Amino acid sequence: MATATSVRARVRAELVDEIKSAARRQLASEGASGLSLRAVAREVGLVSSAVYRYFPSRDDLLTALIIDAYNAVGLAAEAADASCRQSDIEKRWMATCRAIRKWSAANLQEYGLVYGTPVPEYRAPEDTIGPATRVTAVLIGIIRDGLELGLIADHSGEEPIPRVIRAELAPVREFFGGTVSDDLLIRSLVAWTHLFGAISFELFGHRVGTVASSDVFFDHEMRRIGHFVGF
Amino acid sequence: MATATSVRARVRAELVDEIKSAARRQLASEGASGLSLRAVAREVGLVSSAVYRYFPSRDDLLTALIIDAYNAVGLAAEAADASCRQSDIEKRWMATCRAIRKWSAANLQEYGLVYGTPVPEYRAPEDTIGPATRVTAVLIGIIRDGLELGLIADHSGEEPIPRVIRAELAPVREFFGGTVSDDLLIRSLVAWTHLFGAISFELFGHRVGTVASSDVFFDHEMRRIGHFVGF
DNA sequence: TGATGTCAAGAGCAGTGCTCTCGTTCTTGT
DNA sequence: ACAAGAACGAGAGCACTGCTCTTGACATCA
Numbered sequence: 001m002a003t004a005t006s007v008r009a010r011v012r013a014e015l016v017d018e019i020k021s022a023a024r025r026q027l028a029s030e031g032a033s034g035l036s037l038r039a040v041a042r043e044v045g046l047v048s049s050a051v052y053r054y055f056p057s058r059d060d061l062l063t064a065l066i067i068d069a070y071n072a073v074g075l076a077a078e079a080a081d082a083s084c085r086q087s088d089i090e091k092r093w094m095a096t097c098r099a100i101r102k103w104s105a106a107n108l109q110e111y112g113l114v115y116g117t118p119v120p121e122y123r124a125p126e127d128t129i130g131p132a133t134r135v136t137a138v139l140i141g142i143i144r145d146g147l148e149l150g151l152i153a154d155h156s157g158e159e160p161i162p163r164v165i166r167a168e169l170a171p172v173r174e175f176f177g178g179t180v181s182d183d184l185l186i187r188s189l190v191a192w193t194h195l196f197g198a199i200s201f202e203l204f205g206h207r208v209g210t211v212a213s214s215d216v217f218f219d220h221e222m223r224r225i226g227h228f229v230g231f
Numbered sequence: 232m233a234t235a236t237s238v239r240a241r242v243r244a245e246l247v248d249e250i251k252s253a254a255r256r257q258l259a260s261e262g263a264s265g266l267s268l269r270a271v272a273r274e275v276g277l278v279s280s281a282v283y284r285y286f287p288s289r290d291d292l293l294t295a296l297i298i299d300a301y302n303a304v305g306l307a308a309e310a311a312d313a314s315c316r317q318s319d320i321e322k323r324w325m326a327t328c329r330a331i332r333k334w335s336a337a338n339l340q341e342y343g344l345v346y347g348t349p350v351p352e353y354r355a356p357e358d359t360i361g362p363a364t365r366v367t368a369v370l371i372g373i374i375r376d377g378l379e380l381g382l383i384a385d386h387s388g389e390e391p392i393p394r395v396i397r398a399e400l401a402p403v404r405e406f407f408g409g410t411v412s413d414d415l416l417i418r419s420l421v422a423w424t425h426l427f428g429a430i431s432f433e434l435f436g437h438r439v440g441t442v443a444s445s446d447v448f449f450d451h452e453m454r455r456i457g458h459f460v461g462f
Numbered sequence: 463t464g465a466t467g468t469c470a471a472g473a474g475c476a477g478t479g480c481t482c483t484c485g486t487t488c489t490t491g492t
Numbered sequence: 493a494c495a496a497g498a499a500c501g502a503g504a505g506c507a508c509t510g511c512t513c514t515t516g517a518c519a520t521c522a
Binding site: 029030031032033034108109112113115116117118119120121124129132133136161162164165168169171172175186187189190193194196197198200201204205206209210211212214216217220221224225228 | 260261262263264265340343344346347348349350351352355360363367392393395396399400402403406417420421424425427428429431432435436437440441442443445447448451452455456459
């Protein structure tokens, strides 16, 4: 019977969620390397071998957390972007930046899991690439809207772009769809890179002694980058 | 006797180096989390407990590797900078960027150790902050020289900087020594942040599907950032 | 009802960081 | 020159890890 099956399935899904929650808590307090499957099992009230019924290995559990993290930060970005008037490009950019930084600071270890040091030999499964592109899709959407609305000055750049670089930008141009100048593609790439570079530098402690990690400074920095892009 | 002392001291120093080399090899192939003190001991031909005569804990061994990594990347940056004519500011910037990227790509795990996800509860010892500032000192030196030689346009920015942000920039201004506009401080910070943001994005695999990781594109990107700063 | 599959539990294996103890060797102060 | 003591390598052992395999209880389906 379908209901009987779904009962089992629901119980199972709940237990999977419970395991992931416990793992997330451990991740936050101990870091990725300190995440112990046995400790997770203890917290859930299971014996270690039972957890293997739900996650075939520790890596798979981590992969599940990675996917969740990508989705969480993507969702935060999408929500922030959607809360602004579509035509207010700069506000959308700023709101998205703030949302991503806020999520990252609140979920430091999860952020490190996806944007930090990769584990050697670990190949990102197919399931991760979808959620991974959500946040970039938001940023591209903002720039594309700004372009369509004529709110971004797409001066084709004072200096010509070498052919080789033009070719390498092809996949990025693909994302944008329409006709975009090479320099705007590069400026977009710079903005995207800088957003996460600044967050990583701040959260990973590489700015201690230089500039305090404050909302107002982050705002100013990102606004500056936004102007660089053309907002 | 002094020579007798130096004999065992030298043996000890050699063994310390040997342990660090083996650890570095393991780090490169297994990653930070997979670095096993016992495996290192085996490779050196020691029993695990003997290694504790040289490094009081696994964390201390990792800290030693971190310090070495900071010094290595700092040295690479200094050498690249010094190989250029002092007045050729842009060339110095580009050479430094390339050297840092080259070292990072060749020592991916060591790069991740210092610029990647930090371990929770791990406090960076005093010994690390000195080597950590070497590379930033190079970048600041380039900008300061450019400023003194009048090669960097330090237009004080179209928009005024809020007082709060001015205050937060005080430590950065300290580094520069002379009188620098707020906006140049921020542009410098952006350049520094972006250099490592771009390297991290590339090496950590966040640019797959967007732009190929090639020397020529990196060059273009960094030159673009250099122009943004004012080179 | 009986067969099938799912599940939790337990034992066990190989590996880890780290501590302690044990002889041995080298260094140093007298 | 000799004894005190520090430094050293080895080994055993503890508590922990990821993971596998087997066992027995329960639920689902034919």
